[in-house]
Amino acid sequence: MAGAGQVLILAGRFDPTTDLVVEELNRRAVPVFRADMAEFPLRLSLTASLGGSRWLGTLANDRRTLDLASVRSVYYRRPTRPQFPERMAPEARKIAETEARWGFGGLLSALPCRWLPPPGKAADAEYKPLQLRVAAEAGLCVPHTLITNDPEAAKAFADSLGGQLVFKPFFHVRGTAHGQAAAVYANIITAADLPHPDIATTAHLFQEWVPKAYEVRLTAIGGQIFAAEIHAGSAAGRIDWRSDYDSHTYRVCEPPPEVAAGVLRMLDRLELPYGAFDFVVTPEGDWRFLEVNPSGQYGFIEQATELPITAAICDYLEGIGQ
Known part of the structure; x- marks a missing residue:
């Protein structure tokens, strides 16, 4: 049976995937409160007190107020980091970011509701x-995989496969190069490309080419x-x-x-x-x-x-x- 209450959505402001979820919940007449962590603390305020075994309070922006006790679930889709006043000193900003993470983020994680996905587990x-x-x-x-910063180990792994292998980043690598958006994707290499001295600079992931x-x-x-x-x-x-x-x-x-x-x-x-x-x-x-x-x-x-x-x-x- 469906529960009662609101769905709290924490996501980047411009996220088409989140838009699909919001539109469907609106179609179902399910109350939604959407926010981004970047709105805190300048455009998003939080007040909560512990009442018995539950946190009671509100999350509010200039449009709406969310009763924390009414949250039935949280959709967590890559929210961006809190933003602080530009005039704030770097040392103070660092402390404020830490406090926002453990205070604001910690409070939300303490809400007795389901998360999709749970941030820590994700x-x-x-x-x-x-x-x-x-x-x-x-x-x-799972394909045969090697993680190493040893160029000779990478060469030996390639030789053992006897064919092509794939080099891929451990995490999304995106940014700008020469003023244009750029990303690092999986690349095919062969034993002839190894050993390479750059492998020694950090951890690298190699897999057999399937x-x-x-x-x-x-x-x-x-x-x-x-x-x-x-x-x-x-x-x-x-x-x-x-x-x-x-x-x-x-x-x-x-x-x-x-x-x-x-x-x-x-x-x-x-x-x-x-x-x-x-x-x-x-x-x-x-x-x-x-x-x-x-x-x-x-x-x-x-x-x-x-x-x-x-x-x-x-x-x-x-x-x-x-």
């Missing part, structure tokens, strides 16, 4: 070494699974589909039962209600796990396939069927 799940271990424990097939028939974005939410094939139409997209969205075509698919079961086991072990999973499907039909994003976008998949992912997310936030 942060832990961002670690790729943890993802890969838990995926293997859950029964998913031949692709296509890739799959599998979105799981509250026990439901939605999967779509991604067929890349460019050379760059076939290496890393995120590098060329415009070339893709999509098709709804059904994951093998053992993959679906492994996905749900993995989310259970990571204590997450939601995950955006990436798989490679080989020409032989084998599914290989690449990664899971605990707050990954899904709008492009829903738009292309009409899979009802937003509805499933809103069901979870409402408590329907839980």
